[in-house]
Amino acid sequence: MRRSPTSLSRVDPERETALAALDPLTVTKLWDNPCWLSFRLNFVAFRFNDPVYRWIETRYGLVRPEFVALYAVGLKEGVAAKNIVASSGLPKNTLSRAVQKLLQRRLLKRETDPADLRSYVLHLTAAGRRIFDETMPLMVKHQSAMLACLSDDEQQQLCTLMDKLVIASPGWPQELWPNETEQEGI
Template structure:
């Protein structure tokens, strides 16, 4: 099915201008990655994510001294204070061991508090401290400005459509495989 979709996309674009292609010469190394790439979705998503993550998290590291996973914990709690580590993992898609180390660091720095649930001693709730909230607020506008710059090329209707489509994919992602079993794939192709 992926090959069919990729072929269909390629054929649909053959002989016509593609969105944005009028500003991108065919000899640009980006051109084949956009228009001849069988993994078109993953390329676009990764490329755009890096356009946000590299400058924004680089600045956060300079300004706050926090690595991306550490700030992800703070941002998760900023959006939904009073979460467990498992809930932060689920809502960010980072590995649990990575976020566990991040939680330990931001707790040591006084950016979050941990509270044991009296009714379930295994449940630990994470909350932002005032210092943690101030850290997030200090870089929030930088993040929003960079995101606005990235979305500037889209009309308001296109932004809404993009948001709706990406939201649909994020929600569906819970049913996607977490690991790719190459041995199982080899067995089915033999």
């Protein structure tokens, strides 16, 4: 079994002190784990998302799927719900319910897609835009706090490496067992 390229044996004493503050299972999952990348990405994403979504739910009464939809439309006006599903990983029915609630609360409006008159696109209302504009600076500040431990060059390198992973992702397997023959061999 392949070990993490950043196992604890390679950690410098300064980091060891910082790691002592973490739960032992968390340390094991993030450093002594053959699937270190996915666990680290999830750990960092959770540390970003959890406080953001808790604040948004408390402040605006929006649950995560609702804010995911509102945020997507705030980033790209005139987007279709199917595009939000594709970019967020949320199930279609979950996103559909979220969009319906945002339409009912008049945070989004739906219009006929000028490029395909059979489809609809979404736009923020003035109230939806206010929420988007109020949340964005806090999210940027939170991200900046997370990145503060990296130099500008390291942040650029991280961005470049993440670009490579994202661009390669369509070629990754979508199922653990691409066909029944492989599944039976386990």
